[in-house]
Amino acid sequence: MTYKPAHIELRDITHAYQTEAGPLPVLDHLSIKMEEGSFTAVVGPSGCGKSTLTRLIAGLMRPDEGQVWLGGKMVTSPRPTVGMAFQNPVLLEWRTILRNVMLPLEIVGKRMSRTAQEDRARELLSLVGLEGFEDKRPSELSGGMRQRASLCRAIVHRPEVLILDEPFGALDAFTREDLWQTMARLRLEEKFTAVLITHDLRESVFLADNVVVLSGRPATSQFVLPNTLPTNRTLEDLYSQPATDMLAILRHQIQVAQGRAPADDAKATA
Numbered sequence: 327m328t329y330k331p332a333h334i335e336l337r338d339i340t341h342a343y344q345t346e347a348g349p350l351p352v353l354d355h356l357s358i359k360m361e362e363g364s365f366t367a368v369v370g371p372s373g374c375g376k377s378t379l380t381r382l383i384a385g386l387m388r389p390d391e392g393q394v395w396l397g398g399k400m401v402t403s404p405r406p407t408v409g410m411a412f413q414n415p416v417l418l419e420w421r422t423i424l425r426n427v428m429l430p431l432e433i434v435g436k437r438m439s440r441t442a443q444e445d446r447a448r449e450l451l452s453l454v455g456l457e458g459f460e461d462k463r464p465s466e467l468s469g470g471m472r473q474r475a476s477l478c479r480a481i482v483h484r485p486e487v488l489i490l491d492e493p494f495g496a497l498d499a500f501t502r503e504d505l506w507q508t509m510a511r512l513r514l515e516e517k518f519t520a521v522l523i524t525h526d527l528r529e530s531v532f533l534a535d536n537v538v539v540l541s542g543r544p545a546t547s548q549f550v551l552p553n554t555l556p557t558n559r560t561l562e563d564l565y566s567q568p569a570t571d572m573l574a575i576l577r578h579q580i581q582v583a584q585g586r587a588p589a590d591d592a593k594a595t596a
């Protein structure tokens with residue numbers, strides 16, 4: 327299995343959930359483009375529709391209006407070539423770490439030999455610093471280590487798209503920064519198109535090529551910030567002037583999205 331990182335295009339998406347209280351509009355004419363192999367962070371107010379967006383990209387749901395395109399094909403059903411990781415790593419306790427990571431290969435990698443599947447899982451575990459933990463059970467690992475394993479499981483089958491829905495949100499600050507560095511390393515070695523949902527603006531600036539700010543619900547793409555930091559960044563770069571400037575712009579945009587600042591001042595159109 328080889329990587330074919332997909333170009334992702336969300337075209338004019340509008341969606342509402344049908345609830346007992348009536349329709350709840352969640353996305354409103356939302357359009358976003360993501361290049362092959364790019365890393366896009368999506369930030370926005372809580373409850374604005376970020377997780378809904380990930381379900382649409384993965385094909386787990388279809389929008390009321392508009393289309394999702396992955397690698398030139400319209401998404402109409404769940405895609406096996408999408409990898410996902412969430413805030414809660416949901417590893418299976420009755421499987422070892424190695425066999426948890428191998429799980430997607432057992433489903434979509436049937437043409438790989440068992441040995442090749444195992445080698446692939448071991449290669450990734452070693453890349454994220456989990457060499458020696460292959461035979462442990464999830465409960466024997468720390469939260470940060472479980473999340474590392476969950477990242478390996480999300481990309482073991484070389485998905486065209488990697489969707490990360492607040493995967494570092496439950497970790498303490500130091501562990502989180504370690505995981506950012508792990509994620510950056512994975513990205514150098516592996517070729518996926520990544521979509522990261524986060525509410526941590528520093529995380530978005532450390533990891534992403536572009537940061538998309540969603541408006542409040544129903545969400546549309548309010549602002550897109552191209553990252554000006556060097557590609558091979560370090561945590562120190564987060565304290566540089568360009569990073570400080572980007573964080574100020576993003577913080578302002580979040581306030582606009584929350585309705586706490588007017589949209590029509592200089593920064594909103596920067």
Ligand SMILES: Nc1ncnc2c1ncn2[C@@H]1O[C@H](COP(=O)(O)OP(=O)(O)O)[C@@H](O)[C@H]1O
Pocket residue numbers: 343344345350352371372373374375376377378379543
């Ligand atoms: N299956 C569903 N049925 C009804 N309402 C939902 C469903 N899923 C999410 N919602 C509501 O839609 C809104 C957007 O949800 P979500 O996409 O999870 O937001 P976010 O991830 O940005 O916090 C929220 O108000 C949430 O309560």
Ligand SMILES: [Mg+2]
Pocket residue numbers: 376377378491
């Ligand atoms: Mg969410």
